[in-house]
Amino acid sequence: QVQLVESGGGLVQAGGSLRLSCVASGRTLGSITMGWFRQAPGKERDFVAALRWTGGYTYYADALKGRFTISGDKANNTIYLQMSSLTPEDTAVYSCAASPRIGPARAPNDYNAWGQGTQVTVSS
Numbered sequence: 001q002v003q004l005v006e007s008g009g010g011l012v013q014a015g016g017s018l019r020l021s022c023v024a025s026g027r028t029l030g031s032i033t034m035g036w037f038r039q040a041p042g043k044e045r046d047f048v049a050a051l052r053w054t055g056g057y058t059y060y061a062d063a064l065k066g067r068f069t070i071s072g073d074k075a076n077n078t079i080y081l082q083m084s085s086l087t088p089e090d091t092a093v094y095s096c097a098a099s100p101r102i103g104p105a106r107a108p109n110d111y112n113a114w115g116q117g118t119q120v121t122v123s124s
Contacts, residue, residue, distance in 0.1 A: 001026050001027055001113070002024055002025070002026045002027055002028055002030075002031055002098045002112075002113040003024070003025045003026045003113075004022055004023070004024050004096050004097070004098060004113055004114060004115035005022065005023050005025075005115055005116070006020060006021065006022045006094065006095065006096050006115045006116065006117060006118040007020070007021050007022075007023075007118060008020040008021050008118060009094060009118030009119045009120045010119075010120070010121070011121045011122075011123060012086055012120070012121070012122055012123070013122070013123050014086060014087055014088060014122055014123065014124050015085060015086065015087075016086050016122070017082070017083060017084040017085075017086065018083050018086065018120060019080055019081065019082045019083070020036070020080065020081040020083070020094055020096075020118060020120070021078060021079070021080055022034070022036075022078065022079045022080075022081075022096030022115055023076070023077060023078050024077040024078070024079075024098060025077065028077050028098070030100045031053075031098035031099065031100070031113070032052060032053060032054065032099060032100055032101060032102050033050055033051065033052045033053070033098070033099040033100075033101050033102070033105045033110075034050065034051050034053070034072060034079045034096060034097070034098055034099070035047065035048070035049065035050035035051075035096065035097045035098075035099060035105055035106075035110075035111060036048040036049050036050070036068075036070060036079075036081045036094060036095070036096055036097075037094070037095050037096075037097060037108060038090075038092035038093065038094045038095070038120075039092055039093050039095070039117075040091060040092040040093075043092075045095075045108050046061065046092075047061050047106045047107070047108075048060070048061055048064060048068060048070075048081065048094070049061065049064065049068055049069075049070040049081065050070065050099075050104070050105055050106070051070045051071070051072050051079055052102065053072065053074055054102070056072070058070050058071075059104060059106075061106075067083065067084050067085050067086075068081060068082065068083050068084075069081070069082040070082075079096060081094065081096075083120070086120075086122045087122060088122045088123065088124045089122075090120065090122050091120060091121050091122050092120060093117040093118065093119050093120075094117060094118055094119075094120050095114055095115050095116070095117040095118075096114075096115045097111035097113060097114045097115070098111060098112065098113040099111040099112065100112065
């Protein structure tokens with residue numbers, strides 16, 4: 001089992017920035033890819049970004065490219081999500097997840113471990 005704990009959420013004004021962290025513990029060896037998802041009230045969980053530890057390959061939801069950056073510290077089993085130019089539409093619960101997939105993992109079903117999520121609220 002992999003345990004994931006997110007932190008860094010909070011309230012930020014529109015145009016501001018925020019950095020989320022996610023620390024993985026437990027059986028992390030099989031977690032090839034780490035991802036971020038978000039879910040706004042009444043909406044489905046959406047893919048945000050992912051990072052494959054091997055090679056450091058990263059990819060993003062098209063609409064978020066340029067504003068969000070995913071990075072990782074493998075030695076500490078931690079991934080980050082740097083978010084900038086935030087708008088109220090970015091308000092959501094942000095969750096990190098771990099996947100055994102080597103190929104692109106953009107769907108929630110590609111992941112087998114989830115954190116509890118951290119709330120991000122962007123005020124106008």
